[in-house]
Amino acid sequence: MAEHHTKQAAAPAEGKGAHLSAVPSDAERAGQAHFDEIIAKDSRIEPRDWMPEGYRKTLTRQISQHAHSEIIGMQPEANWITRAPSLKRKAILMAKVQDEAGHGLYLYSAAETLGTPRDELNDQLLSGRAKYSSIFNYPARTWADMGAIGWLVDGAAIANQVPLCRASYGPYGRAMVRVCKEESFHQRQGFEILLELANGSDQQKQMAQDAVDRFYEPSLMMFGPPDGDSPNSQQSMAWNIKRFTNDDLRQRFVGMIVEQVKVLGLTLPDPELRFDEESGQWIHKELNWDEFKAVISGNGPCNVQRLARRREAHENGAWVREAAAAYAAQQAEKVA
Amino acid sequence: MSSSNTHITEGIEDDFASFGDVTASATRVTPGNALRPEDIAVAGEGPASDAVAEYALQLGDDALILAQRLSWWISRAPEIEEDVALGNIALDQLGHARSFLIYAGKRLGKTEDELAYWREEEEFRSAHLVEQPNGDFAVTIVRQLLVAVYQNLLYTELTKSSDQTIAAVCAKAVKEVDYHRDHAIQWTLRLGRGTEESARRMRVALADLWPYVGELFADEQLHDDVGDAGVHPSTLRSAWDEEISAVLADAGLEVPQVPDAMSRGRHGEHSEHLGYLLAEMQVLARKHPGATW
Numbered sequence: 352m353a354e355h356h357t358k359q360a361a362a363p364a365e366g367k368g369a370h371l372s373a374v375p376s377d378a379e380r381a382g383q384a385h386f387d388e389i390i391a392k393d394s395r396i397e398p399r400d401w402m403p404e405g406y407r408k409t410l411t412r413q414i415s416q417h418a419h420s421e422i423i424g425m426q427p428e429a430n431w432i433t434r435a436p437s438l439k440r441k442a443i444l445m446a447k448v449q450d451e452a453g454h455g456l457y458l459y460s461a462a463e464t465l466g467t468p469r470d471e472l473n474d475q476l477l478s479g480r481a482k483y484s485s486i487f488n489y490p491a492r493t494w495a496d497m498g499a500i501g502w503l504v505d506g507a508a509i510a511n512q513v514p515l516c517r518a519s520y521g522p523y524g525r526a527m528v529r530v531c532k533e534e535s536f537h538q539r540q541g542f543e544i545l546l547e548l549a550n551g552s553d554q555q556k557q558m559a560q561d562a563v564d565r566f567y568e569p570s571l572m573m574f575g576p577p578d579g580d581s582p583n584s585q586q587s588m589a590w591n592i593k594r595f596t597n598d599d600l601r602q603r604f605v606g607m608i609v610e611q612v613k614v615l616g617l618t619l620p621d622p623e624l625r626f627d628e629e630s631g632q633w634i635h636k637e638l639n640w641d642e643f644k645a646v647i648s649g650n651g652p653c654n655v656q657r658l659a660r661r662r663e664a665h666e667n668g669a670w671v672r673e674a675a676a677a678y679a680a681q682q683a684e685k686v687a
Numbered sequence: 688m689s690s691s692n693t694h695i696t697e698g699i700e701d702d703f704a705s706f707g708d709v710t711a712s713a714t715r716v717t718p719g720n721a722l723r724p725e726d727i728a729v730a731g732e733g734p735a736s737d738a739v740a741e742y743a744l745q746l747g748d749d750a751l752i753l754a755q756r757l758s759w760w761i762s763r764a765p766e767i768e769e770d771v772a773l774g775n776i777a778l779d780q781l782g783h784a785r786s787f788l789i790y791a792g793k794r795l796g797k798t799e800d801e802l803a804y805w806r807e808e809e810e811f812r813s814a815h816l817v818e819q820p821n822g823d824f825a826v827t828i829v830r831q832l833l834v835a836v837y838q839n840l841l842y843t844e845l846t847k848s849s850d851q852t853i854a855a856v857c858a859k860a861v862k863e864v865d866y867h868r869d870h871a872i873q874w875t876l877r878l879g880r881g882t883e884e885s886a887r888r889m890r891v892a893l894a895d896l897w898p899y900v901g902e903l904f905a906d907e908q909l910h911d912d913v914g915d916a917g918v919h920p921s922t923l924r925s926a927w928d929e930e931i932s933a934v935l936a937d938a939g940l941e942v943p944q945v946p947d948a949m950s951r952g953r954h955g956e957h958s959e960h961l962g963y964l965l966a967e968m969q970v971l972a973r974k975h976p977g978a979t980w
Contacts, residue, residue, distance in 0.1 A: 422767065429762040433755060436972040437800045437980045438785050439724075442778060445758055449774035452767050459767075494971055494980075513702045544980075552978055603703065660762070668765025670888070671824045674881025681880060 390591055395521040398464040406590055409583070410520050411465045413592070415472045418458035420484035421451045422476070423657050427491035427500065436494060443540050444497060450533045457529065461522040477662050485643065486569050488651030495548055495555075495562035501541015503563070503570035503608065509534045510604040511574060519591035542611065549615045556617075563612070564620040571635065572643045574601040580640075605633040722859050724785035724799065731852060733793030738912035739850055740794040741812070744802070745909075745953060746853075747787030748813040751803060752961070753834060754780035755968055756821055765824055772870055776831070779863040786856040804972035808962050809955035815948070816899035818958045825878055825888035829896050832871035836930050837903050838864045840923045849915035872934050879938025886939065893935075894943045901947030909953070 375383070382401025389396055396402055428448045435441035459469045475481035486504055491497065512534065515527040548559035575581055575597040587593035595603075605624070612619050623636040645651070734740040757777035764770040788799040795802070817834060821827045842864055845857040878885040904924040910917055932942055952958070972978075 425762040425770070432758045432761060433967050434971050436804075436975070436978070438751075438781065438788075438803055440980050441758075442781050442785070445761065445774055445778050445781065448761050449771055449778065452761070452770040452774065456767055456771070510703075516702060547980055551980075552975065554975065555978055664763045664765070667763075668769075668824065670882070670884050671765035671878070674885030675877045677881045677885075678877040 390519060390589075393591060394519075395524065396519050397521045405586070406520075407465050409587060409590070410523065410592065411462055411467050413587075414458055414462040414465070414523055415467070415475070416482050416484075418455045418462060418472065419476045419481055420487065421455035421458060423483045423661065424487045424504075425451045425455075426657055426660055427487060427489070427653075428497060430491050431494060431497050434494070435497075440497075440544070447501070447537050447540060450537065454530045454533065457526045461520075461526045464522045465520075473665070477658070477665060479649070479658060482647065484573060485646040485651060486566075486573055488646050488654045488657060489565070489569055490653050492565075493558050493562060495545065495558040496566070498541050498544030498548060498559060499562035499566040501537050501539075502545055502611070503541075503566045504573065505534050505537040505541060506608065507570045507573040507604050509538060510600050510607070514594035514600075515592075517591075517594060523592075542615070545615050545617070549617055559615070560617050563615075563617050567620050568636075568638055571601055571605070572638055572640070574598075574604065576640060576643075602633055605635055609633070722786070722855050724782065724789050727786055727789045727852060727856070728793075728799075734790060734850065734852075735916075736912070737794065738909055739853075739916045740791045741909060742913045742917050743787045743791035743853065744795075745812040747784045747791060747802075748811050749817050749834075749838075750780045750787065751784035752811075752813040752964065753817040754778075754784055755964055756817065756819075756830075757827070759821055760827065773827075776867050776870065779860075779867065783856065783860045783863075786860075787853075790852050790856070800972065804969045808957055808965055811955065811957065811961065811965070812953055813957070813961070814899065814902050814952045815950040815958045816896065816903060818952070818961045818964065819896060819899065820960055822892065822895075823888060824874075825885070825892040826896065828871055828874045828878060829889065829892040831867060832875050832934065833896060833900055833903075833931070835864055835868040835871050836927055836934075837923070839868045840926055840930075841918060841920070844918045844923070848917065853916060875934055875938045875940070879935070879940045889938070889940055890943075893940060894945055897943040897945050898948035899950055902950035902952060905953075907953055 379401070383403065386396065386400065386402055386406075389400070396406075425448050428444060428451075432441060432444055432448065435444050459472060462472060463469055472481070476483070491500065509531060512527050512531050516524055516531055518524045518527065545559050545563070548555040550556075575584075578584065578596045578598045581597050584593060584596055588596070606626075608619065609624070609626075621636045623634060625634050626632075627634050646654070649655075734743055754777045757773050757780065760773040761770050761777070764773055784803075785799050788802045792798055792802055797805075816830065819826070819830060821830075839861065842857040842861040846854050846861060848854040848857065875889070878889045880886070904920045904927070906919045906921045910919045928942075935942055950956075950958075972980075
């Protein structure tokens with residue numbers, strides 16, 4: 352299987368070489384024509400199909416970033432597993448964080464079909480070369496954050512990911528179908544946590560409001576920069592990877608949470624928030640994109656902590672993985 | 688090569704509609720028809736005697752403390768696959784704990800959460816073995832091996848318990864514990880046979896945990912009092928020894944020759960570790976007396 356992947360990865364590199372010499376080979380021209388036809392038909396590209404190098408790179412980056420986000424995203428929630436205030440909540444939270452590990456695994460598998468092995472993707476994460484969703488660099492300070500993360504962060508993730516179920520790259524789209532089903536469950540459990548708190552004691556209600564206040568703006572920023580400032584979006588849309596612009600998705604999300612926050616009996620920390628009938632758009636406050644950039648580039652409250660924890664787990668597990676590999680080699684030798 | 692589904696964006700609006708419905712229940716869904724903790728809370732009688740309630744508490748506390756220990760690994764395991772596996776095992780143990788505690792609580796007049804969050808350390812009935820810190824992965828695996836083989840034998844016997852609820856909980860639990868046992872055995876073989884370093888760590892873990900094995904098999908007055916509802920644990924020891932010796936032999940490891948530690952967890956005399964574990968587990972619930980979550 353791994354060998355197979357390597358071969359796939361090698362093929363486009365040859366193509367690229369041909370491109371540099373400015374004379375595309377016949378195979379490359381035929382591949383491009385086939386690719387263009389599939390995209391024009393709005394159909395699926397599969398791992399063995401020829402694809403432009405840029406398409407492969409974009410997808411590898413996007414899918415692996417998504418996988419990293421699932422893995423790093425386990426940490427803020429794992430922070431409350433041991434302190435969950437009821438056994439039922441503890442069970443639900445454990446199941447949720449475990450699902451995220453599962454999402455990470457199938458996304459890494461989807462990324463591997465593009466030719467980059469999981470170990471290499473993991474190295475990119477641990478060395479800080481790869482990005483992941485910046486929202487996970489905010490701390491989960493209270494139990495109510497388990498609610499706000501579920502409702503707002505997973506809610507924004509769903510709005511982002513539902514259209515990805517129809518992404519032109521087959522393995523990604525199929526992985527997203529399963530991920531979205533589970534995310535939908537996650538969002539509901541987050542909402543239930545907040546609902547319970549909002550109907551609880553004054554202290555609990557305050558805890559819930561405080562968590563919503565802290566996660567509102569970062570969750571809106573999860574859709575990425577405004578369309579005018581998102582250079583890669585257009586190409587991704589042309590390739591049928593992305594189906595809606597960042598701003599479109601943000602609009603949908605705001606429309607959704609505006610209604611849901613009423614059920615909670617809480618408020619969104621945005622005095623400017625209103626629906627503009629004329630443009631048919633939600634107007635929300637100016638988001639702090641300087642903070643967004645700072646967090647993405649490593650200055651968020653928990654960037655260092657999150658990566659250090661991942662590295663520590665990886666390094667502490669090295670002897671275990673070595674032992675498993677040695678055992679597997681012994682078994683293979685016995686069979687041979 | 689590509690699938691023939693042209694226009695894959697058709698119906699995308701329906702997709703949005705079907706996800707993100709936060710008003711549907713997230714928690715009242717359970718796979719299959721297995722006995723859930725919530726079912727025990729609403730249906731059937733409580734334990735017939737105080738002794739049976741105490742016995743259920745003991746079973747529940749072992750599972751609860753082990754679940755709490757194992758859950759720490761989620762996001763810290765050597766491989767993401769192990770985050771999933773250890774998380775799964777922790778979740779199973781927590782499910783068993785909830786069932787036993789809910790059942791015990793029906794006689795004691797307490798909810799599962801009152802029992803988990805509001806008892807004092809000396810009111811817990813867990814064995815010292817499950818209280819032991821996670822240590823490195825070898826310690827966790829050895830603890831898993833020792834406990835899972837014990838629980839597998841115990842729950843198998845308890846499926847014949849004269850107490851129908853205990854029998855039903857164990858009938859479900861034994862299938863899950865059988866997987867925990869297999870997981871621990873597979874890792875014991877890999878770590879025992881893998882590298883010099885992994886074998887060394889396994890030997891250390893075995894020697895450090897073995898002293899707490901004896902407590903699991905010590906007969907108490909309680910076992911006489913519960914009669915056919917329970918099992919005298921001493922009757923499980925030889926089967927346990929046999930299975931553990933065979934696994935360790937396969938793994939190239941030896942049964943440690945170390946004496947039992949004096950452990951009286953069943954009487955509320957716990958290891959020093961339990962206090963910290965409970966402090967962490969109970970802190971939030973205790974900050975908000977009377978709150979629901």
